[in-house]
Amino acid sequence: MTAQHHGEYKVPGGKLVVVDLEVERGVLRHVRVAGDFFLEPDEALDAINDALEGAPADVDARGLAARIDTALPPGAALIGFTSEAVGIAVRRAVARATDWTDFDWRVVHAEPQPPALHMALDEVLATEVAAGRREPTLRVWEWDRPAVIIGSFQSLRNEVDPEGARRHGATVVRRISGGGAMYVEPGNTITYSLCVPASLVQGLTFAESYAYLDDWVLTALGDMGITAWYKPLNDIATEAGKIAGAAQKRLATGAGAVLHHVTMSYDIDAEKMTDVLRIGREKLSDKGIASAKKRVDPLRRQTGLPRAEVIDRMIASFRARYGGRDDTVTDQEMTRAQELAAGKFSSPEWTARVP
Template identity: 85%
Template sequence: MQGEYHGEYKVPGGKLVVVDLGVSDGVLCDVRVAGDFFLEPDEALDAINQALEGAPADTDARGLAARIEAALPAGAVLFGFTAESVGVAVRRAVAQATDWNDYDWQIIHEGPQPPALHMALDEVLTTEVAAGRRPPTLRVWEWDRPAVIIGSFQSLRNEVDPAGAEKHGVTVVRRISGGGAMFAEPGNTITYSLCVPASLVQGLTFAESYAYLDDWVLAALGDMGINAWYKPLNDIATDAGKIAGAAQKRVVAGDGAVLHHVTMSYDIDADKMVEVLRIGKEKLSDKGTRSAKKRVDPLRRQTGLPRAEVIDRMIASFRARYGGTDGTVTDEELARARQLAGGKFSSREWLTRVP
């Protein structure tokens, strides 16, 4: 591995870290760290650069951070970034990761569709991005009926009360990503998917990629007056409570791609949710709350805005940061998705693969 490399890492909720460096004989050289962060004293920047000189090019972010922390002058203050975020930027440089602004994004927001079709569209569109036949895509969902979406590895009988689902006309489907069960209703939920090339999260750990791909929506919520933050591993929270949960699936075919989808509660019916979902005491215990109804705080109450306006503002915020043109699911993609929806995602075998 020889040559010159450039890497960037936007710290979730923080500042941008930029690294330019060379690699010679397997070690870092000519390292130059920059960004819109704050750092005192001035000479601390030279200390960071020197700490990275000569580091083996395959050193992970934590190892690089340890070198930086050992070299910082006493009393140094890093604001808006950390030593480890510099390490992440270095890893992204060496891995030749891409950036959000390297792509011509497509934004899809179409009419209501059945739950099984949404599951299938996620699989098809992410596969198309991996194959290079589709640009990176932000897709905002609309639901045509109430649904529970369980994670790929969840037990159906442990998560869903069949009597409650039948009583409220709730369709139960299983998605291809891991994570927990989500309760969705038309008009009460905001769900979106990011289908992105694997290179966008290159150099990031699995956990770091969640925060990285959630950062834009935190900014969008901030523009609406909501102080939101990423809560590891896959929640978005505010002072009033959790408002969203995320899940991911990696596609290794082609050049690789990542599906990152998020369900946000706009105006959840908490009474109905607890009748449909079997939310156990163990699950609640690590959330610091005794009531399932208190776990999710709807966006309607926090923003005071109509759901459609919240979505419009989210999309506008995304465009302001990364651009994006209006797009649609192609006829070929839709045909493949419908086939998957009517087969795999509607089959009892898939739904009960973890009984």
């Protein structure tokens, strides 16, 4: 008996696409596309299914989209989804990707902690998820001091003004993911991590996984009256400019995991930022701030809510979609994280590994 394959893909800011199919002798068979999208005319759905029938099972999403585009009747309207979204759902079905609701999510929101420990906790928790010893986890960070966090591949001297960092008491650390430098202050930023099994993003390209893992945040912000959208590769933006930046690290240990972390601007002192980051003025231009002597405060200004309430609403939105039990870092996880924080993440060798 031929095994059934099921794949789902939620279009960022759009609709859900669901695909059921079989794979026989290396080709797609009995393909059925469904979802909460809108499609005109009705017969366009049959055209999509027919276009996918018999396609090689190893064709990528763009190749599948090209088959669909060729088969669609003239004037067909795909609303809330695209032909490529169907292709992504097919790839996820073939790869047997998991869905958000397949997991018993855990939510960790602990007391303020030092920057090096946050870097270490990300590595430890993602490793535990990869090994199957921890359920997928949403962790909301609290900072105990100002910090500069540089990307894994950034030059320390090019990114950070050491005198400015000292003036403002900012600890400089390097994370394990790529991307750009961030300046954070306790109470003025919202930072969170998702530690997820690699199977959750199976069938997605690296770029597609950013949008996929950020989609719940767009809904959470929308519930607070903020119209936000994903801006490739790794930003979340509103009409006020960039409000968040994401970074990822893939772990190949065990069954594999993805660490996806995001820092959101709640109310940052832009003058301090430009004093600490050498390229701070360029970063501010992305946020629509003409003068450095202002605050980058899109979440505070646009929601009118205290930071704690914004976080509570974000967690509530996540739980409404996927569930999530309150959790803590285990003693064993914390011991390992403290060892990494004191060793790797506090060492000059790691912080200045790209001088």
